[in-house]
Amino acid sequence: MKWQSALNDYQLYLKIERGLSQNSIDSYVLDINKLIKYLVHNNISHSPIDIDSNSIQQFIYEVAKTVNARSQSRIISGLRSFFNYLIFEDYRTTNPLELIESPKIGRKLPDTLSEKEIDLIIKGIDLSKPEGERNRAMLETLYGCGLRVSELIQLKISDLFFEEGFIKVTGKGDKERFVPIVGITQKYINIYRNENRIHLNIQPGFEDTLFLNRRGKQLTRAMVFTIIKQLVVKIGLKKKVSPHTFRHSFATHLLQNNADLRSIQMMLGHESITTTEIYVHLDKTHLTKVVEQFHPRK
Template sequence: MNWSAAIKDFANYLKIERGLQHNTVVNYQLDVEKLQQYLDDFKIEVSPLKISVEAIREFIYDFSKSANARSQARLISGLKSFFDYLVFEDLREDNPMVLIEAPKIGRKLPDTLSLKEIDQLLDAIDLSSGQGQRNKAIIELLYGCGLRVSELVNLRISDLYFEESFINVVGKGDKQRFVPISDYTIKYIELYQKHIRNHQQIAAGHEDILFLNRRGKQLSRAMIFTVIRTLANKANIKKKISPHTFRHSFATHLLENGADLRAIQQMLGHESITTTEVYMHLNQSHLRETIEKFHPRT
């Protein structure tokens, strides 16, 4: 089995059997392709079934010269999954990555926006245009429901259960979850639908997609990033923000106002509570205020 065939089979396994999203599958492929490219560059002829721990160590050493610890850890994780797959398929007897340690990295705390900064962004939107009305609804939804950008662009009108105050969100691995939505957020989505979307010429196949571009088609992830960065510049916000920043802000503000961590986990669609617990580390001053307010010995 050559590298190209093994990588293709690995990608199909991730997509079909593990149900991973396209972007995740692509990232795993890229990890293995970096190793393949290294072997090609140094004219090392060895198959994925026979490559040794030593050869992989040399590759990682070479990669580390131009990559930070986080990138190295990500690469090692991707390669480990690839060789796990080969072992799972009985194509290899061992996973050479078990003897290779990833560099220790500190947990990166997510960036957040204050409520004032979120209001600044919203105030920077030009509501005289159709795109402005749409963008306001997008940001209210990102912050109001803590959605991932992929969940936002794929949201359908048939996923909206406004009478019940819920939306149906399709997350990672096509897993569905119901997320509560406030009347405040519903108002701006309905304004967009009534005054903008209902007057657009909608492209075939996009009739059920909620947020559309000027051509009546589904928005891309890249377009959402562009909208937010443009607004951040206009609002003079110096932080480097992305759609995910609103998700982090959603979780952080809920926690600071007393929300249960398990409830936040369900709304975010995290499989593990450990992922959600990162928000516990965001605001140590808030935690101090909490203990001073509620502990009987203070």
């Protein structure tokens, strides 16, 4: 079996069997391609079926010279998944990464913004420009609904159920969930739709896409990152801010205002409550409030 053949089969498995998004699949493929390039560069002729742990370990040593511990851990995890797939398909009987340990890394807490900082970023939008109302509606939706950037740019007009107070969000693995949307966010989306979007020359296939670029097509992830980065620079905020920062802030502010973790989990679309629990580490004062309010010996 050749590497490219195995990689093609693996991508189909990730897409069809595991239902991963294209971004997740690309990430897995990138790590495996790093291994393939290493083998080619060093004239190592191992195939996916006969490569052993020694060759993998040497590759990890090389990787460790150029990337941090978190990236090393991700690469090891991605390769382990690939070889588990080969075992699943009966191409191999053992995983060459079975005894290779990932470097220990601390739990990375997500960056967050205060409510004041979010207000400053949104107020920094120039509403006199054609895209101003769109940008305000986008950031209000990112923060107000806790969306991933991929979920934001894929949001459809037909996903808006304002009378019921919800939007339908398509998350990782094409899993759908309904997320509450407050009146102020609805207001800014309606302003954008009625005063800006209707004047665009919408291209075929994008009639139902909510947030469009000036050419009438779906926005890219990179464009949303750029919009936020420019606003952060404009207001002089000395923080690293991305679309995901708005999502983290959404969850953290809900927790600070005594929302329960299970509700936050459902709104964020986390499969496991342990993923949501990271927000408890951001705001330990919340734990003190819970004990003071509910413990029988308070």
